[in-house]
Amino acid sequence: MKAFKEFVRKEIYHISRDYRTLFVLLGMPIAQLIIFGFAIRTEISEADIGIFDKSKDHVTQKIIDKIVSSGHFKLTEYIESPEDMEKSFRAGKVKQIIVFEENFAHKLGRGSAQVQIINDASDPNVAKILNMYASTIILDFLKGFNQNGMAGNIVIAPQPRMMYNPEMRSVYMFVPGLIVLILMLVSALMTSVAITKEKEKGTLEVLLVSPLRPQTIIIGKVIPYLLLSLFNAATVLVLSRAIFGVPFKGSMLDFAIVTVIFILVALGIGIVISTISKTQQTALMISLAGLLMPTVLLSGFIFPIENMPWALQLFSKVIPATWYLIILKAIMLKGLSFGYFWQETLVLIGFMIFLLTVANKKFKVRLE
Amino acid sequence: MNNDNTNMNTNMNTTNSLGYDKAIVSENLTKKFGRFTAVDTISFSVDKGEIFGFLGANGAGKTTAMRMLTGLLLPTSGRASVAGFDVFTQTEEIKRNIGYMSQKFSLYEDLTIGENIDFYGGIYGLGRSELKTKTSEMIEKFSLGDAGRKLIKDLPLGWKQMLAFSVAMIHNPQIVFLDEPTGGVDPITRRRFWDLIYEASSQGKTIFVTTHYMDEAEYCGRVSIMVDGLIEAMGRPNDLKLQYGCDSMNDVFVKLARPE
Ligand SMILES: Nc1ncnc2c1ncn2[C@@H]1O[C@H](COP(=O)(O)OP(=O)(O)OP(=O)(O)O)[C@@H](O)[C@H]1O
Numbered sequence: 001m002k003a004f005k006e007f008v009r010k011e012i013y014h015i016s017r018d019y020r021t022l023f024v025l026l027g028m029p030i031a032q033l034i035i036f037g038f039a040i041r042t043e044i045s046e047a048d049i050g051i052f053d054k055s056k057d058h059v060t061q062k063i064i065d066k067i068v069s070s071g072h073f074k075l076t077e078y079i080e081s082p083e084d085m086e087k088s089f090r091a092g093k094v095k096q097i098i099v100f101e102e103n104f105a106h107k108l109g110r111g112s113a114q115v116q117i118i119n120d121a122s123d124p125n126v127a128k129i130l131n132m133y134a135s136t137i138i139l140d141f142l143k144g145f146n147q148n149g150m151a152g153n154i155v156i157a158p159q160p161r162m163m164y165n166p167e168m169r170s171v172y173m174f175v176p177g178l179i180v181l182i183l184m185l186v187s188a189l190m191t192s193v194a195i196t197k198e199k200e201k202g203t204l205e206v207l208l209v210s211p212l213r214p215q216t217i218i219i220g221k222v223i224p225y226l227l228l229s230l231f232n233a234a235t236v237l238v239l240s241r242a243i244f245g246v247p248f249k250g251s252m253l254d255f256a257i258v259t260v261i262f263i264l265v266a267l268g269i270g271i272v273i274s275t276i277s278k279t280q281q282t283a284l285m286i287s288l289a290g291l292l293m294p295t296v297l298l299s300g301f302i303f304p305i306e307n308m309p310w311a312l313q314l315f316s317k318v319i320p321a322t323w324y325l326i327i328l329k330a331i332m333l334k335g336l337s338f339g340y341f342w343q344e345t346l347v348l349i350g351f352m353i354f355l356l357t358v359a360n361k362k363f364k365v366r367l368e
Numbered sequence: 369m370n371n372d373n374t375n376m377n378t379n380m381n382t383t384n385s386l387g388y389d390k391a392i393v394s395e396n397l398t399k400k401f402g403r404f405t406a407v408d409t410i411s412f413s414v415d416k417g418e419i420f421g422f423l424g425a426n427g428a429g430k431t432t433a434m435r436m437l438t439g440l441l442l443p444t445s446g447r448a449s450v451a452g453f454d455v456f457t458q459t460e461e462i463k464r465n466i467g468y469m470s471q472k473f474s475l476y477e478d479l480t481i482g483e484n485i486d487f488y489g490g491i492y493g494l495g496r497s498e499l500k501t502k503t504s505e506m507i508e509k510f511s512l513g514d515a516g517r518k519l520i521k522d523l524p525l526g527w528k529q530m531l532a533f534s535v536a537m538i539h540n541p542q543i544v545f546l547d548e549p550t551g552g553v554d555p556i557t558r559r560r561f562w563d564l565i566y567e568a569s570s571q572g573k574t575i576f577v578t579t580h581y582m583d584e585a586e587y588c589g590r591v592s593i594m595v596d597g598l599i600e601a602m603g604r605p606n607d608l609k610l611q612y613g614c615d616s617m618n619d620v621f622v623k624l625a626r627p628e
């Protein structure tokens with residue numbers, strides 16, 4: 001126990017005296033939250049869309065031409081039935097489907113016709129912007145139409161899918177992802193570099209010659225990073241609520257339990273990386289390329305997994321972050337509890353047991 | 369913990385198949401890395417309280433041998449005991465009885481000397497007040513003064529090495545392994561370093577030290593000279609000089625390490 005205390009204290013000295021590390025560890029959560037929160041994409045071109053034209057008359061054709069020639073859209077699917085609509089969305093073929101009701105021209109001539117703009121809100125930023133583009137074009141068309149002496153009205157009835165994110169605030173979606181990323185950075189990357197540093201500097205050898213058990217050394221070494229990870233996760237939660245009003249619907253206890261499991265997974269990865277790297281540089285490269293890139297790109301943090309090719313979808317399943325992210329979104333945005341994500345939790349626990357076992361095996365008292 | 373140490377130390381006198389009353393005994397100790405034999409059937413013994421110099425050119429196998437003796441590397445074959453304990457099976461006990469200064473610098477550069485003492489002393493189970501005393505003793509002994517509050521990396525190399533040596537002995541071990549403790553240190557500071565070694569030796573501690581400096585070889589009670597994993601010569605410096613008809617250990621070394 002005393003040894004652990006000494007390790008924590010020493011590690012705090014290390015971290016607090018290395019300004020770069022300190023900055024990365026404490027400044028990063030804030031900086032990333034702000035970058036992701038505010039840097040919303042604003043210009044989109046050639047988004048894939050589908051048209052479900054139940055009328056197929058000269059007016060709908062004109063509107064479609066106008067939409068396609070705007071440059072914002074690329075018409076990729078002609079939809080013929082409501083089932084097709086569902087399929088195209090699910091396959092990720094289209095981001096938006098525009099539905100014209102039957103006898104559109106006729107109804108418009110008589111006063112009012114209806115058009116629906118349906119968006120795939122899994123990327124809420126994109127959905128919001130595409131929705132705005134389409135409605136502007138349609139209303140623009142209507143203006144021209146009425147100037148020709150007609151007096152029709154087009155009713156736009158948008159039905160974006162946004163059950164769990166009613167305001168389509170993208171920062172809601174980013175916060176869980178950001179927590180995953182930061183935990184990975186601190187628990188896996190920082191830990192692997194910190195352990196490898198002791199190896200590189202030769203101090204690990206001295207520790208191994210001490211009567212401490214290797215488990216004690218490794219636990220002592222990672223405890224500070226566990227604490228730091230928890231602190232950073234809490235910071236992101238508090239800030240995201242204070243700055244962007246992101247809600248936290250579920251139970252804090254559930255969150256804490258799953259988060260600790262995930263941190264242990266990440267620490268396990270960090271230790272394993274440190275056992276295969278000889279220098280800090282190597283540890284850093286392995287962590288960045290082999291760990292953080294897949295976490296960012298394939299866990300569903302930035303790109304929806306449903307839209308990936310099957311090989312990548314399969315690969316995303318072996319990334320612990322994928323599972324943690326599903327749970328995190330369920331807790332934070334949907335307010336669900338263990339009953340709904342016990343399977344994902346079990347998968348995470350499986351990862352944890354596997355990684356900690358490997359880490360324990362690889363980190364031996366003896367060198368080589 | 370301190371009581372523990374003394375208990376352990378008395379263990380050295382208990383019977384052991386490799387001989388007792390010897391601090392270190394090695395019989396045909398061998399280490400192979402794949403096909404390459406880094407340490408080749410070395411046999412020697414070191415008496416308690418002796419200063420044993422372990423000489424050899426770069427890559428001769430000194431560090432590898434020392435790592436086997438300290439329990440860091442598993443020997444490929446042969447037998448060895450340290451403080452009466454077997455290097456294959458009793459590394460836990462060995463570790464409690466030895467101090468070790470690795471060839472790479474072993475203190476934390478971004479900590480002060482006090483913080484290093486607290487950490488290393490702490491993991492050996494030393495108490496708070498004990499650590500405090502050790503720290504002030506050390507600051508006084510090396511007349512560090514205000515430098516005691518500086519980070520290790522801001523101190524001159526000579527001081528660093530002397531501090532590292534003192535920290536390696538913080539838990540009062542009976543045997544101390546020093547791997548090139550004076551590498552890169554100026555002659556005057558090296559002299560002071562050897563004063564420390566003598567002081568420890570006079571307290572009955574066994575010193576096992578590797579070096580590249582042949583003048584230092586003269587300070588040792590006995591030396592062994594390793595060439596390509598094999599011990600080519602062993603004995604008191606004066607005896608070796610006589611045996612090889614040389615005036616200095618340097619000449620002996622050159623004769624052995626670079627045969628015509
Ligand atoms: N883990 C290892 N794997 C393979 N070869 C190794 C390993 N460790 C050491 N060697 C090789 O064993 C030989 C002896 O190395 P060792 O470090 O013991 O020499 P040394 O006498 O300490 O040299 P120096 O004076 O440079 O410290 C060298 O040729 C080295 O390359």
Ligand SMILES: [Mg+2]
Nearest residue numbers: 430431432471
């Ligand atoms: Mg060496």
